[in-house]
Amino acid sequence: MNRRSFKSIVVGGLLALVLSSTNAQDSTAADWIKNPAMGNYKAYAEFKMANYEAARHIWEILAGLGNCDALFNLAILAEDGLGETQNMLKAESLYVAAANAGGFKAQYRLGMLYSGDNPNFPKDLEKxxxxxxxxxxxxDKDAAARLASLDQPDRPATDYERAELLASSGKHAEAAEIYTRLSQLGDIGARTRLAWMYEAGRGVERSLEKAAELFMLSAKAGDAEAQYAIAVMYRTGKGQRMDKSESLRWLKQSAAQNYPAAIAAMAAEG
Structure with missing residues (x-):
């Protein structure tokens, strides 16, 4: 379960692809409340198309239910100013709510933000x-690595950790440069991280085609997170042609490596 830090919107949102027999694209608020996974999927689909207002509407409904993935995704919109004015105070409160609801993505994100040097976010090493x-x-191995760095301040940060800290400081373009270099050197995790950045348009020009290319390279190299992302793309037809059999094949490979979202999805298939 390596490098599961900021997973764009996918990790929390796509479980409904296998959880529901209803077409999520045609779902309603009542469906989302009954099956939050379906709502998260539809919101993620809207996000991928840069329809941020539509995505926010769904996530706000789910956040009212205390859904940690929806809270996390709303925090991302606030932090990056997607479809709204950037508001780090709002992002912080949403990340905290998501983390306290058990969201591991929010827990890691807060750890990086509180230990980084983002001028718009309060540094607090205790938090x-x-x-x-x-x-x-x-x-989360990245969280463990960051803790080790905080406990050993004289230990030089790895390039990957530097990239994560740059991203947490809002310097996404600089972070993307490091991920690109690491990816070219064969770092599979960095390549997957770069793929998420292309999908979300963080620090690079948004490109689902480029994201799909990078995800596929990492998936073929055995990265469980990328395998899950590829499964999602095949299921939605976004970034890959729609192919449910291919989606299931990659999902099984990801689940075999104990990737949590894939395991849950396979259990729902079951």
Whole structure:
């Protein structure tokens, strides 16, 4: 379960692809409340098409239910100013709500933000350690690595960690440059991280085609997170042609490596 930091919108949102027999694209608020996974999927589909207002509407409904993925995704919109004015105070409160609801993505994100140098986010190493410990306890190796760095301030940060800190400081373009270099050197995790950036348009020009290319390279190299992302693309027809059999094939490979979202999806298939 390596490098499961900021997973764009996919990780929390796509479970409905296998959870529901209803077409999520035609779903309603009543459907989302009954099956939050379906709502998260539809919102993610809207996000991929840069329909941020539509995505926000759905996530706000789910956030009212305490859904940690919806809260996390709303925080991303606020942090990056997607479809709204950038508001880091709002992002912080949403990340905290998501983390306290058990969202590992939010726990890691808060750990990085509180320990970074974002001029618009309050630095607080005590809070950073608290949330990083929660994420690390859930198996996040990046959170564990960041904790080790905080405990050993004289230890040089790895290039990957530097990229994560740059991203947490709002320097997405600089982070993307490092991920690109690491990817070219064969770092599979960095390549997957770069793919998420292309999908979300963070620090690079938004390109589903480029994201799909990078995800596929990492998926073929055995990265469980990328395999899950490819499964999602085949299921939605966004970034790959729609092919449910291919989607299931990649989903099985991801689940075989104990990737949580894939395991849950396979269980729902079951």
């Amino acid at each position: 950073a350690r608290r949330y990083l410990n929660l994420a690390a306890a859930g198996g």
